[in-house]
Amino acid sequence: MASPVTRTLRFSPAAIAEAARLIAAGEPVAMPTETVYGLAADATNGEAVALIYAAKGRPSFNPLIVHVADLAAAEGIGVFDETARALAEAHWPGPLTLVVPLREDAGIAPLVTAGLATIALRVPAHPAMQALLAATGKPLAAPSANASGKISATRADHVRASLGGRIALIIDGGPCSQGIESTIVAATGGAPRLLRRGPIEIDAAEETRGIEAPGQLASHYAPSKPLRLDATTAEPDEYLIGFGPVTGTTSLSPSGDPIEAAAQLFDLLHQADAAPEPRIAVAPVAGDGLAAAIRDRLSRAAAPR
Known part of the structure; x- marks a missing residue:
């Protein structure tokens, strides 16, 4: 696959229209969020998601956070109990990722969840990512827009330095307001569990580093057979x-x-x-x-x- 020429466009309706065109064509696009810049692709298209990994040079297939427009969209993909819904209503849109059971009919590419029965969902607050979600009408898988193992990008020039020549487009929405990755909480039954600390402080029953959380790979999905x-x-x-x-x-x-x-x-x-x-x-x-x-x-x- 030939290396693309990476363009940078300032956030505008025309830039979002171009980003949506690339997403529809199965290509990932670097987008600002309030936490860090994300590398977004159609979460229902397995080959598009594979291109995220190819661009990042990610060493293994971790589950990815899926960005959606609102709680209603999230509930079409994941199963929300009262605890999960209360957390979403209190903190969305914003820098909170909720890990919930995946609906069987959600249509999410298995590569997004690394084969797990749960999914990590977030409703972003940044207007550029919200505009792209509206323009595409798709849930967007979007890990941080940097080469695997490198520092997360909080400005468009950070993305270019890390991924220039690997992706077609960067939308420049200015510096990220939070600058650190989202808080991740598992709400899969019982008390919530804190999987990753972030901008939002959550009163969780315990703090764990489990296989449910993006970026915390241990031994993810394995078949039951040899x-x-x-x-x-x-x-x-x-x-x-x-x-x-x-x-x-x-x-x-x-x-x-x-x-x-x-x-x-x-x-x-x-x-x-x-x-x-x-x-x-x-x-x-x-x-x-x-x-x-x-x-x-x-x-x-x-x-x-």
């Missing part, structure tokens, strides 16, 4: 997930495209886990970038538990 890596053929009791020249029961990407493979990864792992075969095998996934991230996720899924 998983064998680098398989070129299937044993009689295995469900083989192919890649490139290795055909299988199904394939991450028959053409060997890592973007397609990343978009399909968690969905195919779930399919394999539900299949009658007692074991799963996965073909070799060679290459750098997204291919390396896929291998990292698979190695974690295959680790003894």
Whole structure:
């Protein structure tokens, strides 16, 4: 994939229209929020989400925060109990991310949630991100707009220094008012749990660093069956997930495209886990970038538990 020429446009109706056009075409766009700049893509499009990881060079597939326009939109994607709804009503729009159970019919790409049954949702307060949500009519996955492992971007020039040449467009909305990532609270039943401290102080029952929170990867989704890596053929009791020249029961990407493979990864792992075969095998996934991230996720899924 050729490196794009990265343009920077000041926040305006015309800039939002161009950002919405790119989002509809499946490309990520750097956008200001009140916390940090985010790299936004259509959360219902797995290949668009894979391009976020490709641009960031993210070393593994963490669950991503999904930005929505309002609580009603959030409730169409996640299941809100009384606790979650009270937190949302008190702090949205604003720098609070709520982790709630994912609705089965939400239409969110599995890559967004890293295969988990929960989803991280936020209603941003920044007018530029709200304008883009209105223009696209889509939930937007948007991790911080910086190369993985680098300092989060709070100005458009920070984004350009980190991601210039990797993305097509940066919307410059000025400096972020908060400057640190959102508070993350899990509201999945019982008392809320603080997963990441941030601008909003929440009285949570406990503070944990769990697998539900973006950026806190430990061992995310793993199938219930034994998983064998680098398989070129299937044993009689295995469900083989192919890649490139290795055909299988199904394939991450028959053409060997890592973007397609990343978009399909968690969905195919779930399919394999539900299949009658007692074991799963996965073909070799060679290459750098997204291919390396896929291998990292698979190695974690295959680790003894």
